[in-house]
Amino acid sequence: MRIGELARRTGVSERSLRYYEQQGLLAADRTSGGQRDYPDAAIDRVIRIQELFAAGLHSRKIVELLPCMRDADGGPSMIADAKLVAELTAERDRIDRMIGDLITSREVLDDVITAASQPVD
Amino acid sequence: MRIGELARRTGVSERSLRYYEQQGLLAADRTSGGQRDYPDAAIDRVIRIQELFAAGLHSRKIVELLPCMRDADGGPSMIADAKLVAELTAERDRIDRMIGDLITSREVLDDVITAASQPVD
DNA sequence: GTAAGACCTAACATTAATGTCAAGTTCAAG
DNA sequence: CTTGAACTTGACATTAATGTTAGGTCTTAC
Numbered sequence: 063m064r065i066g067e068l069a070r071r072t073g074v075s076e077r078s079l080r081y082y083e084q085q086g087l088l089a090a091d092r093t094s095g096g097q098r099d100y101p102d103a104a105i106d107r108v109i110r111i112q113e114l115f116a117a118g119l120h121s122r123k124i125v126e127l128l129p130c131m132r133d134a135d136g137g138p139s140m141i142a143d144a145k146l147v148a149e150l151t152a153e154r155d156r157i158d159r160m161i162g163d164l165i166t167s168r169e170v171l172d173d174v175i176t177a178a179s180q181p182v183d
Numbered sequence: 184m185r186i187g188e189l190a191r192r193t194g195v196s197e198r199s200l201r202y203y204e205q206q207g208l209l210a211a212d213r214t215s216g217g218q219r220d221y222p223d224a225a226i227d228r229v230i231r232i233q234e235l236f237a238a239g240l241h242s243r244k245i246v247e248l249l250p251c252m253r254d255a256d257g258g259p260s261m262i263a264d265a266k267l268v269a270e271l272t273a274e275r276d277r278i279d280r281m282i283g284d285l286i287t288s289r290e291v292l293d294d295v296i297t298a299a300s301q302p303v304d
Numbered sequence: 305g306t307a308a309g310a311c312c313t314a315a316c317a318t319t320a321a322t323g324t325c326a327a328g329t330t331c332a333a334g
Numbered sequence: 335c336t337t338g339a340a341c342t343t344g345a346c347a348t349t350a351a352t353g354t355t356a357g358g359t360c361t362t363a364c
Contacts, residue, residue, distance in 0.1 A: 096360075331340075332338100
């Protein structure tokens with residue numbers, strides 16, 4: 063599939079998809095004319111990349127991480143070495159704290175929303 | 184307390200604390216010499232602000248939100264109007280999705296970490 | 305073959321919180 | 335009073351993903 067369709071189906075801008083390629087996150091074949099041609103598996107991968115970005119990982123880390131993931135189509139393909147495991151563990155713990163903070167913030171918002179919906183004075 | 188102590192006790196840089204003041208997020212008294220003097224309650228507030236930043240709210244939204252929160256010391260002090268409630272509800276839903284994505288990412292990392300810890304081939 | 309739409313590269317802009325540095329002032333203790 | 339640490343304002347830099355624009359090329363349907 064070409065870049066426009068992939069963008070549409072993932073909700074990620076074409077600009078970002080090209081950026082992902084530049085960062086080594088997302089490979090694409092090229093047509094004879096030089097246009098990108100993505101496999102169907104690219105959809106899942108792009109969504110995964112977005113999630114990892116949302117989790118605060120930087121592209122460089124994601125580049126190292128991706129080959130160690132078992133994706134829907136292929137196998138695990140690579141095992142993380144000790145250094146990477148240490149980094150990923152740190153990220154994992156950070157994400158853990160982040161989830162806790164987000165839950166707190168969600169509660170705060172719910173409180174404010176609830177208070178506004180209940181004109182009990 | 185002065186800015187250095189607040190920074191130390193919250194883990195937030197002095198630079199950021201001044202920025203918060205500039206954004207109207209965090210008020211401070213001033214000594215006769217012009218130095219900032221924070222009440223103890225500032226600690227909780229700074230932590231709250233950090234959490235909301237982590238949740239992806241922008242300072243402008245936080246400015247509107249803060250007076251509607253019931254903080255440890257004072258009362259709720261203000262009720263969100265309909266427009267703010269709508270915005271906060273959108274934020275809440277976004278945070279909800281974010282938590283889901285983070286949980287997914289955490290699982291992905293755990294998978295990779297586990298796979299690396301189990302040299303079962 | 306041609307026209308319209310999709311795509312290409314490259315460059316520059318943006319955002320928003322935070323880092324950093326400089327030059328000057330205040331505070332607290334001796 | 336002096337001295338050093340802590341503070342002040344202001345300006346400029348950074349980061350990293352993404353937006354935007356421009357000028358050119360490819361694809362496909364007619």
